[in-house]
Amino acid sequence: MIITLTANPSLDRTVGLPGALVRGAVQRASASEEESGGKGVNVARALTVSGVRAVAVLPGADADPVMGGLRKTGVEYVNLPIEAPLRSNITLTEPDGTTTKVNAPGPPLNPVEQEALIALLVGACAVKDGSGSPAWVVLAGSLPPGVPPDFYAVTASAVRDRLGPEAPRIALDSSGPPLTGALLHGAGPDLVKPNAEELAEATGFSSEAALEEDPLLAVRAAHMLLERGVGAVLATLGAKGALLVTAEGSWLASRPPVQARSTVGAGDSALAGYLLAEVAGLSPSDCLRQAVAHGAAAASLPGTRLPALADTDPAAVTVTALNGPGGPAASGTSTASPSKEER
Numbered sequence: 001m002i003i004t005l006t007a008n009p010s011l012d013r014t015v016g017l018p019g020a021l022v023r024g025a026v027q028r029a030s031a032s033e034e035e036s037g038g039k040g041v042n043v044a045r046a047l048t049v050s051g052v053r054a055v056a057v058l059p060g061a062d063a064d065p066v067m068g069g070l071r072k073t074g075v076e077y078v079n080l081p082i083e084a085p086l087r088s089n090i091t092l093t094e095p096d097g098t099t100t101k102v103n104a105p106g107p108p109l110n111p112v113e114q115e116a117l118i119a120l121l122v123g124a125c126a127v128k129d130g131s132g133s134p135a136w137v138v139l140a141g142s143l144p145p146g147v148p149p150d151f152y153a154v155t156a157s158a159v160r161d162r163l164g165p166e167a168p169r170i171a172l173d174s175s176g177p178p179l180t181g182a183l184l185h186g187a188g189p190d191l192v193k194p195n196a197e198e199l200a201e202a203t204g205f206s207s208e209a210a211l212e213e214d215p216l217l218a219v220r221a222a223h224m225l226l227e228r229g230v231g232a233v234l235a236t237l238g239a240k241g242a243l244l245v246t247a248e249g250s251w252l253a254s255r256p257p258v259q260a261r262s263t264v265g266a267g268d269s270a271l272a273g274y275l276l277a278e279v280a281g282l283s284p285s286d287c288l289r290q291a292v293a294h295g296a297a298a299a300s301l302p303g304t305r306l307p308a309l310a311d312t313d314p315a316a317v318t319v320t321a322l323n324g325p326g327g328p329a330a331s332g333t334s335t336a337s338p339s340k341e342e343r
């Protein structure tokens with residue numbers, strides 16, 4: 001079982017345009033759809049469609065359309081009722097796959113609600129099923145107004161302190177201050193999933209473009225996160241593919257380009273692919289392979305639609321072992337890219 005926390009969930013509205021987006025014009029949509037979203041919600045959705053039990057923890061009223069969407073799609077959730085409606089995030093997609101996204105700030109969460117959300121998460125992590133305690137908890141997405149940037153660090157400590165040796169491992173996918181704030185206060189997450197921009201931002205190491213261009217530079221940046229207490233880094237590098245960096249080794253994965261229809265949720269799917277391979281006991285390189293296969297499959301689907309394991313093609317992914325930080329490639333070749341992930 002995998003638990004996800006989404007502090008700032010959203011109703012994702014995707015509007016398909018019949019041509020290119022024209023700023024300042026009135027344009028007619030060719031299609032429009034709504035899905036329950038937010039990064040942790042998406043990870044839970046992607047796991048659920050692949051038959052891996054996942055529980056999404058999130059704020060929001062029972063009657064909120066985000067909860068309605070989760071009920072409709074059979075995604076298990078535990079919600080903290082709040083008065084304000086959740087946000088709507090808008091995505092505009094063009095026929096060539098260009099995706100434009102506008103994310104709202106979301107309703108504020110006051111300190112009492114923040115405490116209650118953490119308590120709800122710890123409670124969900126304490127539940128055991130036939131396969132035992134939850135293996136992972138995923139802390140994902142932006143933080144709503146009123147929530148301090150170290151919220152994920154505080155949440156991770158609460159989970160670990162209250163559940164002790166039974167605590168699930170912690171995966172983090174966020175950006176900006178919530179990402180850097182999550183690396184404060186001692187032991188870091190067991191897994192962090194930045195894209196090149198977030199990796200550059202969190203390490204101050206180099207520019208996003210330089211990290212995307214040079215995976216070995218990205219390996220060195222990832223090692224800076226390991227030195228700060230992070231267990232493993234799963235970094236998506238746009239055209240260069242994705243990297244997995246742990247204390248044991250580094251791997252680079254890439255695959256032929258896919259016809260992108262909407263990149264929204266591709267990063268969340270990549271994380272879900274990694275986790276479902278990890279809980280199935282696959283090797284680190286095969287977990288990375290499944291992450292890239294999932295991300296590519298998600299990019300080829302419209303809106304925030306997420307692939308099941310059966311929709312993915314891990315055999316199309318090339319994984320290359322790298323000789324540690326900064327070392328040369330040990331074997332194999334890498335080809336072109338998975339789609340660039342979208343926030």
Ligand SMILES: O=P(O)(O)OC[C@@]1(O)O[C@H](CO)[C@@H](O)[C@@H]1O
Binds near residue numbers: 264342
């Ligand atoms: O504003 P945040 O929390 O950073 O990101 C929210 C979001 O863009 O992330 C998901 C895609 O990863 C979407 O479902 C959702 O709209």
